[in-house]
Amino acid sequence: MEQLEAATTVERMLLEQAKRTRTPANGSIELLPLCNMNCDMCYVRLSREEMERQGRLRTADEWLDIGKQMKKAGVLFLLLTGGEPFLYPDFRRLYLGLREMGMIITINTNGTLIDEEWAEFLGKYKPRRVNVTLYGASRETYAKLCHYSDGYERTLKGIRLLREHGVDVKVGGSLTRANKDDLDKLLDIEQESGVPVRIDTYMMPATREREMPYNMQSRLSPEEAARARIHALKREMGPELFAQYAQQSIMKADHPAPAQEVPGHMACMAGQCSFTVNWQGEMRPCVILSGPAVSVFDVGFEAAWKYIVEETGRILLNAKCSVCHLRHLCRTCAASALLETGSYDGVPDYMCRYAEESLEILRKEWESLQNGKDISDW
Numbered sequence: 415m416e417q418l419e420a421a422t423t424v425e426r427m428l429l430e431q432a433k434r435t436r437t438p439a440n441g442s443i444e445l446l447p448l449c450n451m452n453c454d455m456c457y458v459r460l461s462r463e464e465m466e467r468q469g470r471l472r473t474a475d476e477w478l479d480i481g482k483q484m485k486k487a488g489v490l491f492l493l494l495t496g497g498e499p500f501l502y503p504d505f506r507r508l509y510l511g512l513r514e515m516g517m518i519i520t521i522n523t524n525g526t527l528i529d530e531e532w533a534e535f536l537g538k539y540k541p542r543r544v545n546v547t548l549y550g551a552s553r554e555t556y557a558k559l560c561h562y563s564d565g566y567e568r569t570l571k572g573i574r575l576l577r578e579h580g581v582d583v584k585v586g587g588s589l590t591r592a593n594k595d596d597l598d599k600l601l602d603i604e605q606e607s608g609v610p611v612r613i614d615t616y617m618m619p620a621t622r623e624r625e626m627p628y629n630m631q632s633r634l635s636p637e638e639a640a641r642a643r644i645h646a647l648k649r650e651m652g653p654e655l656f657a658q659y660a661q662q663s664i665m666k667a668d669h670p671a672p673a674q675e676v677p678g679h680m681a682c683m684a685g686q687c688s689f690t691v692n693w694q695g696e697m698r699p700c701v702i703l704s705g706p707a708v709s710v711f712d713v714g715f716e717a718a719w720k721y722i723v724e725e726t727g728r729i730l731l732n733a734k735c736s737v738c739h740l741r742h743l744c745r746t747c748a749a750s751a752l753l754e755t756g757s758y759d760g761v762p763d764y765m766c767r768y769a770e771e772s773l774e775i776l777r778k779e780w781e782s783l784q785n786g787k788d789i790s791d792w
């Protein structure tokens with residue numbers, strides 16, 4: 415999802431073509447579950463002891479062998495992620511090997527381990543992009559959320575070093591109760607540094623919080639998340655584009671295109687031209703979905719991909735969503751339906767409230783724009 419969001423027109427065309435032919439053009443490898451930070455909302459991180467109880471890290475040679483199989487199957491875009499991928503013991507050899515195979519590599523990192531040496535290496539052997547996650551915009555937020563108070567300064571330094579070495583960087587982040595007051599400061603980074611910043615305001619429920627009422631969860635309530643989303647969009651788009659977006663969104667909601675009320679298939683890339691493989695070698699359609707799953711080390715890459723395509727094709731979403739007038743404002747998908755409701759064809763209450771509130775705010779924004787007023791707070 416992440417890679418398509420930032421894809422160029424040519425990349426989008428390649429991925430659309432791959433989707434039609436069920437070619438696994440886009441994938442990610444979660445190299446390890448270890449991280450130097452310990453963020454409250456993380457669903458991947460394990461301590462070394464927890465990891466060792468579950469298995470061992472795969473070696474660079476094992477991944478390079480899978481890399482060859484991936485290449486043969488048509489993988490072109492590869493995301494290396496973790497945990498924190500720069501903690502993977504043989505990262506450089508693996509990265510260079512995959513790069514030599516012709517893979518276009520993106521790296522997801524928290525940015526805190528990037529020093530002069532890493533920046534020089536990545537400047538010399540450039541990835542397509544480094545995606546840096548920012549968890550807040552102050553020492554206090556990093557201490558509270560990630561239990562790593564130096565994190566903010568270190569991440570900013572990492573971003574600066576990468577830029578100095580000519581590496582393409584994109585900043586992403588998720589808004590939660592703990593960092594919501596940092597939203598404007600996070601968005602300011604784009605203006606100050608020229609690095610694109612995208613803040614996600616919707617978060618899937620953390621497993622341990624799923625049964626809790628929204629006001630007890632670490633993510634924002636659906637209404638707060640919608641307000642933050644529109645505020646961020648307004649800043650990202652600028653006044654003219656935002657006005658067009660608001661007008662079109664309202665039009666689509668008030669005059670929805672006719673559609674049939676039938677259960678829908680997954681519309682994203684997952685399991686159609688995209689996959690993820692976790693640190694133990696388990697392939698899944700996407701990072702969030704825990705199933706269908708199959709080990710690439712047990713059955714080989716091609717057989718694993720075939721299985722994922724077949725199983726993903728069986729997943730059906732709720733018919734109500736296929737005719738919903740808020741569909742264009744809603745973020746529901748197989749993974750969110752499953753995590754929010756326990757089933758792929760559930761209709762997530764969180765999503766309906768998020769989409770309804772988004773429309774409500776857009777109406778108010780549109781009205782105020784017509785009256786020459788500006789509502790800038792969220």
Ligand code: SF4
Nearest residue numbers: 415682684700747749
């Ligand atoms: S299922 Fe949802 S989370 Fe997974 S890739 Fe598709 S849109 Fe993204």
Ligand code: SF4
Nearest residue numbers: 735738744765766769
């Ligand atoms: S989750 Fe709710 S808002 Fe979203 S498409 Fe389905 S019914 Fe509409």
